[in-house]
Amino acid sequence: AQSVTQPDIHITVSEGASLELRCNYSYGATPYLFWYVQSPGQGLQLLLKYFSGDTLVQGIKGFEAEFKRSQSSFNLRKPSVHWSDAAEYFCAVGAGGTSYGKLTFGQGTILTVHP
Amino acid sequence: DTGVSQDPRHKITKRGQNVTFRCDPISEHNRLYWYRQTLGQGPEFLTYFQNEAQLEKSRLLSDRFSAERPKGSFSTLEIQRTEQGDSAMYLCASSRRQGYQETQYFGPGTRLLVL
Numbered sequence: 392a393q394s395v396t397q398p399d400i401h402i403t404v405s406e407g408a409s410l411e412l413r414c415n416y417s418y419g420a421t422p423y424l425f426w427y428v429q430s431p432g433q434g435l436q437l438l439l440k441y442f443s444g445d446t447l448v449q450g451i452k453g454f455e456a457e458f459k460r461s462q463s464s465f466n467l468r469k470p471s472v473h474w475s476d477a478a479e480y481f482c483a484v485g486a487g488g489t490s491y492g493k494l495t496f497g498q499g500t501i502l503t504v505h506p
Numbered sequence: 507d508t509g510v511s512q513d514p515r516h517k518i519t520k521r522g523q524n525v526t527f528r529c530d531p532i533s534e535h536n537r538l539y540w541y542r543q544t545l546g547q548g549p550e551f552l553t554y555f556q557n558e559a560q561l562e563k564s565r566l567l568s569d570r571f572s573a574e575r576p577k578g579s580f581s582t583l584e585i586q587r588t589e590q591g592d593s594a595m596y597l598c599a600s601s602r603r604q605g606y607q608e609t610q611y612f613g614p615g616t617r618l619l620v621l
Contacts, residue, residue, distance in 0.1 A: 395548075423607070423608070425609075425610075427612070432617070433614055433615070434510075434512075434597060434612040434613050434614040434615045435549070435597065435599075435612040436612070437609065437610075437611065437612075440609055442606070442607045481548050481549070483548075485608065485610075492537070492601060492603070492608035492610065493539070493551045493554060493562070494539075494541075494549075494551065494599075494610060495551070496548030496549050496550070497548050498546070498547060498548050499546075499547070499548050
């Protein structure tokens with residue numbers, strides 16, 4: 392069974408500082424990996440995705456993530472955080488291959504940005 | 507593309523009542539998913555449709571829950587005899603598989619409160 396662990400429940404950074412949110416996954420085959428962001432009371436917005444190829448993927452809003460198979464990780468990064476980035480971030484793994492794409496999500500990381 | 511829409515956005519009901527939620531996917535997306543998200547947790551998979559066929563249901567989906575997708579377009583999720591434990595955000599997502607790649611796009615969710 393697939394699973395996702397986001398070790399940090401809550402992270403606080405200052406505006407302009409760099410950010411790294413951790414994600415570790417467990418999946419027996421080639422994983423499809425996603426990061427979504429959720430503002431309070433809202434649905435999920437896709438930030439970026441990894442299917443194959445280049446292990447460093449770029450997303451919207453200046454985010455990027457790096458897939459490291461040896462570490463089973465897919466950490467999200469941003470070089471300079473803006474106050475509007477404050478939200479909850481979810482990492483998710485989907486089944487690759489021919490099966491359907493049910494997503495398994497981590498518990499989420501709440502990001503607080505101090506001015 | 508217009509995004510995934512869900513109706514209603516909020517629902518307050520009394521224990522024992524029936525409720526029905528609607529999801530309209532992105533046009534031409536043939537796959538539709540329902541997830542449930544409780545406070546402080548990531549979304550959990552409930553059920554999945556490919557066109558009008560319901561192909562998988564999670565064990566989370568008790569007999570009180572039923573979902574339909576007539577004609578492979580919009581979908582409804584009904585909860586009968588609601589319980590306080592059903593209080594959650596219900597998220598709908600749609601996708602269209604391209605090769606082995608599939609990206610789910612989420613709606614804004616329906617927040618249910620059972621009193």
